[in-house]
Amino acid sequence: MALSRREFLKASAAAVAFAAAGASVLNPKVSEAGDAGIKWGKAPCRFCGTGCGVLVGVKGGKIVATKGDPAAPVNRGLNCIKGYFLSKVLYGKDRLTKPLIRKGDKMVEASWDEAMTLIASKFKESIAKHGPDSVAMYGSGQWTVFEGYAALKLFKGGIGTNNIEPNARLCMASAVTGFMTTFASDEPMGCYDDLDLGDTYFLWGANMAECHPVLFSRMIDNRLKNPDVRIIDFGTRRTRTSQMADQYVRFNPQTDLALLNAIAHVIIKEKLYDEKFIKKHVVFKKGKENIGYGLEDKFKFTDDPKPISFDDYKKFLEKYTPEYASKLSGVPAAKIVELARLYADKKRKVNSLWTMGFNQHVRGTWVNNLVYNVHLLTGKISRPGENPMSLTGQPSACGTAREVGTFTHRLPADMVVTNPEHRAKAAEIWGIDVKRIPDKPTYNATEMFRALDRGDIKVLWSQVTNPFQSLPHLNRYRKGARKGDGRFVIVSDIYPTKSTEVADVILPSASWVEKEGFFGNAERRGQQWFKMVDAPGEAKSDLWQTMELARRLGHGNLFPYKYAEKEIFEEYRKFTVGGKDLAPYEAYVKARGLRWPVVNGKETLWRYAEGHDPYVKAGEGVKFYKNKKDDGRAVIWARPYEPAAESPDKQYPFWLCTGRVLEHWHTGTMTGRVPEIKRAYPAAVCEMHPDDAKRMGIKNLQKVKITSRRGTIILPVDLNGRGKAEKGNIFVAFFDETKLINELCIDAYCPISGEPDYKKCAVKVEKA
C-alpha cells in the first residue's frame, strides 16, 4: 500500500516537473503555438514585486491573451486577478498616444520634436539660471532596469545632480536602510523557497493574502502539507491574512518597536539565544535617539553609530519587559513570552515577512533592524527555510530602484555617492571625469516635492509613477506643482492620471511588452522580456525619452548604444561583478529569471550561507561578508521605542491607516481601466470598527467625513468588509483617484530611510 502511494507520488512529481519543463520548451523569445495563430512570449507580470511569470499571447500586433507561465518557478502558471487581466491593462480607451503641451488651461497635442525641444529648453534654462540641482527626475520601481540606469547615468553622470529619486522611496526605502545598516548589503538573504521549506511564519504589517496573493497561497500550501506550520499575523488591522493565520496578534500602531525589543528581551532573559552564532557573526551598535520626524522642510539627519557590548545591549533591553511592551502595545505579556519562545524554538524554522507596515513607518529603519536582531540572536538566518524576508510592492523596486540605485544617495550595486571610491568606479565605467558626479545627496522623495513647492526645484520629470496621487500630505504638493514662477512639470505615463493633471508636458509612454525590459523581484530574481507589440500611436519608451533628452542636452555621448537595452545591461553588469553578480544578458533571455549573485552560471538561493553563496568559503558556515567594516559580521542595533509623529488626541481621535486591496494596484491607473476589475471593486470605502460606529450612530454604508489636520474626504463606511479596523482605527485604500486619501496623510518620514509613514496619522470621523 505504502509503496503504491509512493509510486503514485513519484509519478505525480515527474508529471508536474514535465509540465513545468514542457512549457519552457517553447522558445522563450516568441514562438508559434497551436491555438489560432497566437504567438506566445515570456514576461514577468507588470504589477507587484512577486515577479510571477506570464506568457503573453500576441496576434495581429495586439496582446490578445495572457496566461500564467507554467515554467515560471515563482507562480507555476498561476496569477492573481490583476495578472489574469494583464492583457487588458494596456488597452484602456484613454491611452495617451501623443505628446501634450499645456497652453493656458488646455493640453494641446504636439509633435515629439516640439515637446522634447520645449523640455530641453526648460532644462537648459533652469540649469543655466539656477544650477543643476534645480532640475529633477522622479522615477519608479516600475522602471525597467535599462530605464532606471539611463536616467541615473544622465542625471548623476551627465547633468551633474543627485536629484533623482524613485517612488520606491515611498515603498521600501526603510527595508533598504534596514538591510544596509544591519548587513551592509541591500536585499534579502532568503528567497521564496523559504515559503515552502519553513514551518513558522511571523508576518509583520503585511497583508500577504491580498498584496502578495500568489506567495500567500504558497505559504498556505506549506501549512496544508505540514500541520505543524504556524502562521502568526502581527497587525493593527484584521485582514484576510489574519483570517487565515493561526494567530492574529493585534497591537497598537507604532508599538511594534516595543514588541520586537520585548521579544529580544525574553529571548535573552530565558537564554534562548544562540551564543555561538552571536559570538561569531554579530556585533552590537547603538545609534542616535529622539531622531525626529522629518516634518520640517530641509530636514537633515545623520546617524552616529557607536559600538556597544552584548552586555550593554542586554542592559538596553532591560526596560522592554513583556509587561512594559504589553502596556504600550495592548498585547498580553504572556502572549509576548509565548511568541518569543516560538521565535527561538530550536526545532522550528522561523521566517519573518513584512511589507509596508514596517517600511512606511517613521522608525522604519529601526523596526527593520529590530526584526533582524531577533533572527541574529537566534541564529535563524541564511538557512534554507529560515530567514527574514522583506516583500516588495513594485515589479522592479529591487531590480531597478535598489540594485541600479536610482536614489539621490546611491550609485549602482549598493554604492553611494558620498564614497569617493564608489564615484571613481562609476566614473570609470561611464568613461567620465569623476568630478562630474556630485558627492552630496540632495533630496529624498518627500523633500524633492517640498523643493518643487518652495521653488528650489524648477523642472521635474516624473516617469512611470503617479506622485500627485501617491504622496502624503498631497494638497501641498499638488498646489506646489502649479505655483508657476518657472516651475515646469513633465509627466510620462500611459493614461491620464492625477499627475498628468498638474503637468506642463505629458509624454505618452510605451509600457510593459511594448518595449524590451528587465525587472528584478523581491527574491533577487532578474527577469527579462522582449518587445512583443508596438505601443499605440506615437507612444515611446521612457528609455528613449531619457536618451532623447540626453542628446538634446549634449550628453548623447553617454548613450552610444546600438542595441540600447542589451548594451546598457552589460554596462550595468560591470557594476555588479564581484558582489551582486548579474548573469550575462543572454542567460536571462533563456531562463525564467535567475537569482543573483549568479556566479559561473549558477544562481544563489541563500546568501551568506555556505554551500549556497559562492562568496562564503568552506568552513565559514555563515558569513555576512559584505559588512567589511565589522569584519564580516551583522549588526544588532539597540533601537528604542519612540512614538509616532502624530497620535490620536481629543480633537482627532482616530488612527488612519492606508493601503491596498487585491483587485487594484497602487493608484489604480491600470487596474481601474480593466472593466471587470472596476466592477468588482469600484470605489474606496472607510473601514471602521462596529463599536466605534455604533457609539457615533453610524450605520454600515453610511457616508462619513474624515478629517485630518491636512485634509478632508467623504467616504461610505464599511463595518464588515474584507478588512476589519480595530477600535480607534480606520483604514482606507488609496487606489481610488476620486477619493484622494493621501491628502489626509502626514508627510512625516523615517529620518534614516526618508520613507513617509502612510500608516499612522490622526483623524476625526463625523457623519457626512
Next chain:
Amino acid sequence: MSFKWWPIRRLVQLGVIALIASPLAGLNIFRGNLAAGDLLGVGLADPLAFMQATLASHIFILSFFGSALAVAAFYFVIGGRTFCGWVCPVYLVTELNDRLSRYLGIAERSYSLSGTRWSLAVTLSVSLLAGIPLFEMLSPIGITSRAIMFKSWTPLLLVLGIMIVEALAARRIWCRSLCPVGGFYALLGRFSPLRVGFSRQRCTGCGECSRVCPVEEVLAPSLVDGAGQVTSGDCTRCGDCIDICPAKALDVNIWYK
C-alpha cells in the same frame, strides 16, 4: 369671461402626473403611485388595491388599511368618481382620445355603466380565489404611472389597445364599463354629499350637457324627470356639463340643499 371648471380640472390632472413624476426630479414630495403612495409623508392607498391585496394575501396591514380608509373617506365626501374625473391619468388619456374619436366620428356605440360593478365583483372574487390582485396586474392606471416613474414603456401597449378600441368601436368603454376602480368609486359616490344640481326652470333642453358628459345616463333623471340633483354614483363631477350649459341650468350642489 365667466367662471369655468375645466381649466382647474386640467391643472389638477396634470398636477397628479407631475406628482407621480416628481421623484425623477429628485423632489421628495410624493412617493409611489395611485395604488399606494406617500404625499408629504402621509400614507395614501387606493381602497380597491388594499382590498385586492388583503383578499389575495390574507395579510392585514393596519397602516395600509388606514391609508385606504382615509382615501375612501376623502372621495366619499367629494363624490366617488371624482377620482376618475380629476385624478386618474388614464381618464385624461381616454378623455382626449374621445375628442379624437368624435372628430373622426367612428365610434358610436356605448355600453352599460353597470359593467364596472361586474368588473369590481370579478376583481375582488378573483383576488380572493386566485390569490392574486387581479386588477393591479392589468391596471392601466398602474401601467401609466409606472411608465412615468420608471420609464417602463412596453406595458403601455395595453393603454394603446384601450385607446384604439375606444376610438373605433366603443366610446369610453374602459372608464364607463370596465374599470373596477370606477366601479368602486361609483358605489362609494352614490351617497356623496357633493353633487351636480339641476334647475329645470333654466334648462332649455338644448342637450349640450348630455353631449359632453362621459356618462350621459346620469343626467337622464334630471333632464327627463326634472330631478334637482344628479344622484348617480357614476357622475365623475367633472363639471363639463356646468361649463357648457348656455343657460346656467347646472351648478355645484350639496346633498339635500
Next chain:
Amino acid sequence: MPVSGVVISCLVGCSEAVSGRIAAFDGVEVHGVLPDNQIVAVIEADTVDAEVKLVSQLHEVEDVVSVRLAYHNFEDL
C-alpha cells in the same frame, strides 16, 4: 518522506552528460532529458533537510544552471 519533481537546466549541449552525473546520486531518478537543455528528475529523501541538501548538491554539479522544484510533497508515507 519527501518526494519532489525537479527541472534541471543545463548549459547548452550538456544535458546528456549532466543526466549521467546526477543519476549517480542516491535518491535521484532521471525521468527524462528534454531537447532544450532541461532534465526532469524525481528526488526522494528521508527528511526535508536532506532533500534540500540534495537539491543544493545538484546545483553544484558541473554544467548545471539551475534546479527548479516543480512538485514537492512531504507528508508522511
Next chain:
Amino acid sequence: MDSSTKHSGITRRRFLKDGVLLPLALAAAGGGVSTLFLRRADARGFYLRPPGALEEGNFLAACIKCGKCAQACPYNSIRMSGAEAGVAIGTPHIIARETPCYLCPDLPCAKACPSGALDRKLEDVEKVRMGTAVIVDRENCLSLRGLRCEVCYRQCPLIDKAITILPRHNQRTGVHSIMEPVIHHDKCVGCGICENACVRDKPVIVVMKSPPEQKDYYEF
C-alpha cells in the same frame, strides 16, 4: 343621415373601421394582454425580489406594484418588471449582474412597502433571504483553477459567514494552494453582490432561488 349611410357613406368609413382598424386594434390589445400572461419569470426561473419579500406566491398576492420600494432604494438596484414578466408585471426585482442589493442596514425598501409584500418588520440584514448564491460553472471559476481571485468572497457583505475560503493543495503546481470559495446556503442572503462582482464574462457565481436540490442528507 340614415339614407346616406345606407348608400354611399358606408363605403370608406366603414371599410376603414371594420376592415382595417378594428382588426388592428384587436390584434394590438390581444397581443398586449397575451404578452402579459404568456411569459413568466426570467431565464433562471425566478426573480430576485427585494429584501424581505414574501415567498413568491404570497409576494405576488400582496404586491400592489406601487414602486415605492424601487424609489426608496439608494442604489437604484430595484427595478419594476415590464410586460415580459407576465403575471409579475410591474413587480419589483433586482438584476444582480447590473446592480445588486447592497443590503442597507435600515432596509429602506422593505420599510417603504405599504402592503406587506416586503416584510417591514425585518431589522437584521443577515436574516434577509432573497435567494442563495451558487457556483454554477466550476470549470470557469478562476479561484477553483488556482488563481488568486476570490472576488466573490472578499466582496461578500457576509464575508466569512455566507462565503468562506477552503484552501486545498494544488496538485498541478505542487506548492500553491487553491483557495476555494465555499457558499453556506444557510447564511447567504442572496444579495447578488458576488454575482455582480464576478470577473468572468458570464458570472460563474449566481443567485438562485435555492441551492440545487440534494438527493441525500449530507451537508458540506
